[in-house]
Amino acid sequence: MAQGLKVLTAVLPQDVKLETKPYDLGAKRWHATGETLTDAELEQLKQHDAILLGAIGDPGVPSGVLERGLLLKLRFAFDHYVNLRPSKLFPNTETPLAGRPDIDFVVVREGTEGPYVGNGGSIRTGTPAEVANEVSVNTAYGVERVVRDAYERAQARPRKKLTLVHKNNVLVHAGHLWKNTFDRVGREYPEVTTDYLHVDAATIFLVNDPARFDVIVTDNLFGDIITDLAAAVSGGIGLAASGNINPSGEYPSMFEPVHGSAPDIAGTGKADPTATVLSVALLLRHLGMEAEAVRVEDAVAADLAGRAAARTTDEIGDALAVRVAG
Amino acid sequence: MAQGLKVLTAVLPQDVKLETKPYDLGAKRWHATGETLTDAELEQLKQHDAILLGAIGDPGVPSGVLERGLLLKLRFAFDHYVNLRPSKLFPNTETPLAGRPDIDFVVVREGTEGPYVGNGGSIRTGTPAEVANEVSVNTAYGVERVVRDAYERAQARPRKKLTLVHKNNVLVHAGHLWKNTFDRVGREYPEVTTDYLHVDAATIFLVNDPARFDVIVTDNLFGDIITDLAAAVSGGIGLAASGNINPSGEYPSMFEPVHGSAPDIAGTGKADPTATVLSVALLLRHLGMEAEAVRVEDAVAADLAGRAAARTTDEIGDALAVRVAG
Ligand SMILES: CC(C)[C@H](C(=O)O)[C@@H](O)C(=O)O
Ligand SMILES: CC(C)[C@H](C(=O)O)[C@@H](O)C(=O)O
Numbered sequence: 249m250a251q252g253l254k255v256l257t258a259v260l261p262q263d264v265k266l267e268t269k270p271y272d273l274g275a276k277r278w279h280a281t282g283e284t285l286t287d288a289e290l291e292q293l294k295q296h297d298a299i300l301l302g303a304i305g306d307p308g309v310p311s312g313v314l315e316r317g318l319l320l321k322l323r324f325a326f327d328h329y330v331n332l333r334p335s336k337l338f339p340n341t342e343t344p345l346a347g348r349p350d351i352d353f354v355v356v357r358e359g360t361e362g363p364y365v366g367n368g369g370s371i372r373t374g375t376p377a378e379v380a381n382e383v384s385v386n387t388a389y390g391v392e393r394v395v396r397d398a399y400e401r402a403q404a405r406p407r408k409k410l411t412l413v414h415k416n417n418v419l420v421h422a423g424h425l426w427k428n429t430f431d432r433v434g435r436e437y438p439e440v441t442t443d444y445l446h447v448d449a450a451t452i453f454l455v456n457d458p459a460r461f462d463v464i465v466t467d468n469l470f471g472d473i474i475t476d477l478a479a480a481v482s483g484g485i486g487l488a489a490s491g492n493i494n495p496s497g498e499y500p501s502m503f504e505p506v507h508g509s510a511p512d513i514a515g516t517g518k519a520d521p522t523a524t525v526l527s528v529a530l531l532l533r534h535l536g537m538e539a540e541a542v543r544v545e546d547a548v549a550a551d552l553a554g555r556a557a558a559r560t561t562d563e564i565g566d567a568l569a570v571r572v573a574g
Numbered sequence: 575m576a577q578g579l580k581v582l583t584a585v586l587p588q589d590v591k592l593e594t595k596p597y598d599l600g601a602k603r604w605h606a607t608g609e610t611l612t613d614a615e616l617e618q619l620k621q622h623d624a625i626l627l628g629a630i631g632d633p634g635v636p637s638g639v640l641e642r643g644l645l646l647k648l649r650f651a652f653d654h655y656v657n658l659r660p661s662k663l664f665p666n667t668e669t670p671l672a673g674r675p676d677i678d679f680v681v682v683r684e685g686t687e688g689p690y691v692g693n694g695g696s697i698r699t700g701t702p703a704e705v706a707n708e709v710s711v712n713t714a715y716g717v718e719r720v721v722r723d724a725y726e727r728a729q730a731r732p733r734k735k736l737t738l739v740h741k742n743n744v745l746v747h748a749g750h751l752w753k754n755t756f757d758r759v760g761r762e763y764p765e766v767t768t769d770y771l772h773v774d775a776a777t778i779f780l781v782n783d784p785a786r787f788d789v790i791v792t793d794n795l796f797g798d799i800i801t802d803l804a805a806a807v808s809g810g811i812g813l814a815a816s817g818n819i820n821p822s823g824e825y826p827s828m829f830e831p832v833h834g835s836a837p838d839i840a841g842t843g844k845a846d847p848t849a850t851v852l853s854v855a856l857l858l859r860h861l862g863m864e865a866e867a868v869r870v871e872d873a874v875a876a877d878l879a880g881r882a883a884a885r886t887t888d889e890i891g892d893a894l895a896v897r898v899a900g
Contacts, residue, residue, distance in 0.1 A: 311753075312746040320744070344781045346672040363710070368747040378714035380751040384689070388704035415795070418646070420638040421694040425706040427637075448802035455670045455781060455806050469741070473799060476774035480781050 249302040251521035251565025255547075256300075256528045258569040259540045269296070273318055274304040275509070284317030290325055294499060298531050301504035302524070306511040316366065323359050326499035328492035329390065330397050331359035331468075332530065333475040333506065335458075338552045341483035345455060351482045353461035356398040357471025359492055361390040362422075364468045386422040386467070391429045397495060398465035399437045409441045409462035410434075413450045413470055426467065450474055454481060479506050483552075489526035491534060501534050503527040517560035522548055525568055540572075547571035575628040577847035577891025581873075582626075582854045584895040585866045595622070599644055600630040601835070610643030616651055620825060624857050627830035628850070632837040642692065649685050652825035654818035655716065656723050657685035657794075658856065659801040659832065661784075664878045667809035671781060677808045679787035682724040683797025685818055687716040688748075690794040712748040712793070717755045723821060724791035725763045735767045735788035736760075739776045739796055752793065776800055780807060805832055809878075815852035817860060827860050829853040843886035848874055851894055866898075873897035 253268065260266055271289060278284055293299060299322070305314050322328070337343055337351035363384040370380035395412075402410040412430045416423025427444065434442050445453065447470045453460060454477050466474065479488035488506035505523030513519055526548055533541035547568050559567070579594065586592055597615060604610055619625060625648070631640050648654070663669055663677035689710040696706035721738075728736040738756045742749025753770065760768050771779065773796045779786060780803050792800065805814035814832035831849030839845055852874055859867035873894050885893070 311743045311749070315743040316746070344672060345670050347670075363708075364744055368710075368745065370747045370751065372714075373750075374754070376714050376718075378751055380712045380747040382689075382710040382712075382745045382748045384694075384708040384710070386706045386708075388698075388702050392702075415798075417637045417641040418690055418795075418798075419694065419708045420642070421696045421706040422708045423637070424699075425696065425704055428700070448799050451777065451799055451803035452806040452811060455803065456810075469744075472741075472744075473774050473777060477777035477781065477803070480778040484782075485778060 249300070249524060251561060251568070252300055252524040252528045254565045254569045255525050255544060255572055256531075259528075259532070259543055259572040260537075261540075274302070275306040275309050275314065275511075278309055278314065278317075284314060285321055290321075293322070294326075296500045298500050298535060299502040300524075300527065300531060301502050303505055303507055303509040305509045306514075320364060320366075322502055323492050324365075326492075326502065327494045327496075328359045328499075328502060329361075329394050330491070330493040330495055331357035331471060332491040332493055333357060333471070333478070334489065334530075335475075335478040335482040337482040338487070338549050340553045340555060341487065343481055343483060345458075345481050349457070350459045351461075353458070353478070354401065354463055355471055355475050355478060356394060356401060356463060356465045357475060358390065358394045358466070358468045360468075361386055362468030384419070384422055384467075384469070386425050388425060388429065391426055392433065393495075395426075395429050395433050395465055398463055399433055399440055402440045402463040403437055405462055407462040408439050409443075410437075411450075411461060411464045412442070412444045413447050413464055413466035413474060414444070415447050415470070416444075417446060422467070430465070447474065451477055454478060458482070475506060485523070486520040487522050487526065487552075489523050489530055491527070491530040493534060501531075503531040503534075517562060519561045521561050521565050521568075522552075525565070543572045544568075575626070575850060577887060577894070578626055578850035578854045580891045580895045581851045581870060581898055582857075585854075585858070585869055585898040586863075587866075600628070601632040601635050601640065601837075604635055604640065604643075610640060611647055616647075619648070620652075622826045624826050624861060625828040626850075626853065626857060627828050629831055629833055629835040631835045632840075646690060646692070648828055649818050650691075652818075652828065653820050653822075654685045654825075654828060655687075655720050656817070656819040656821055657683035657797060658817040658819055659683060659797070659804070660815065660856075661801075661804040661808040663808040664813070664875050666879045666881060667813065669807055669809060671784075671807050675783070676785045677787075679784070679804075680727065680789055681797055681801050681804060682720060682727060682789060682791045683801060684716065684720045684792070684794050686794075687712055688794030710745070710748055710793075710795070712751050714751060714755065717751055718759065719821075721752075721755050721759050721791055724789055725759055725766055728766045728789040729763055731788055733788040734765050735769075736763075737776075737787060737790045738768070738770045739773050739790055739792035739800060740770070741773050741796070742770075743772060748793070756791070773800065777803055780804060784808070801832060811849070812846040813848050813852065813878075815849050815856055817853070817856040819860060827857075829857040829860075843888060845887045847887050847891050847894075848878075851891070869898045870894075 334354040368382035485507040492502040529541045529544035660680040694708035805811045811833040818828040855867045855870035
């Protein structure tokens, strides 16, 4: 987070005054107070133009507590229905794929519906007769707005290609809604080439032919899964940035690395801040500062191209700050 | 299918009489009659020791019709709760991964629960007010039996390692049931080393370090997704076999390639029958014919090791039949 703010400060034009307010959320706070995010904090957060979220969590917090109580709470409360996750294989970065394919696509993951809504429950919990259900909720309202956003993004890119990823041969009701909406909205974007892939097949293409993808639109859960895979093949989770976007601007959008908090290396100076820095680029773009966003991305590309010796978190942040300022 | 039967016939000892009965199911039949699988056929199928299923489907059949009406109907009717999917990277086969990692693991995918149960629906369908839900149903009964099966398999393997894959930080109710069951049953298998991965993280390891896996147990949907990815990294979907197993033997188990019907190359002689042949090996093993199963697998390994020129479907089948017989 410190490196992200360092680069953000360095890239801003002199006449833009940056006001930041740190919020002490996450695992440490939960251990100390049992609180994740209070309603008062949620109200305060609403006042900001944007939120930069550091990776949260440690193994001492029960699974689900911070996810539901903080991360998903923010995504839902601020109606972050576009979860934007670009994948680009920069030169000189690692990929497990032979042949270094030319990867440059973006996943538009729905952020406010699907099995993430918390609409599940169990009966006879802990007994041999337990039944535990999870409900994926999909609405025409929710699907159409994210599909439309994805078409807009595809339309604005050189290749103008949009792929819907779902599992409509099994999840037939949700799948029908997604596919019908995708086809119907697509008629308004005749220049955009479309195709459809089942999520299982999509994982195959992500390793066999990731260059085929331009923009992908998909639901919350499938988006979660394929963007981790996408990050893995395009430089690793240490480089993957994301935006939780409320396109209407009614609520602040939130930017965060895709990776977790890596508690095993916390404080050692070994964490790569690049995903957070690239999240800053997405934040700048969202706020209309395209030139600054590109400067940050170019700085990262240049830094990666020249990477050799191991550097600390701080050193990488310093190097990037120098590049964007210069 | 023809090649699978050819190899099966060739590998059987002289004193074992093979009786086969072909069932004309799939896309062609559906186009002609509108039927997928009748109750009478289901009854007849029950009489067999095992079922070998050819890949089904063509683009003319609406999505979901054959899946729900035939494939999933069989899996559910015959209580195929263990969906077994081995992944092994044979020498001289293609993998998109640099460095050809040493891949040899098996996924035990639950086959009768999760979002596959068909427990979904929609209201105001086709209107801007549509809501479409899909329910993942998980029972202690269903989870425990498949988890137990996975522990048994892990226990029987040299590395004795079992990984649970789920998404228990978001799907907290189902996740709780899976994780608790996994931990509780694990106490009966003190020799088995266990770990847990979220499904998104599992996709990363499948491309970055697939050699770490020995046995994976997971739910129906996550299993669907990660086994396609597993197939892609270990020789491609053309080599991936699977068993839909009813361990109690109350119903016949069913063996099939993981891949689809590839309607674009149907009848051209270009399809690789290896996944079907490897499914025959799983069938033989399930029926207690371990030596024959190994012979088929060894024949495939030898055939792949020597593969050079392009051969037709038939030529590959012939070559394998000669190897298992000789
Ligand atoms: C931490 C978890 C709730 C989250 C998700 O599943 O969305 C994460 O995996 C992500 O992709 O941002
Ligand atoms: C065809 C489809 C219903 C099936 C599934 O999702 O189980 C297939 O993808 C598989 O993995 O066997």
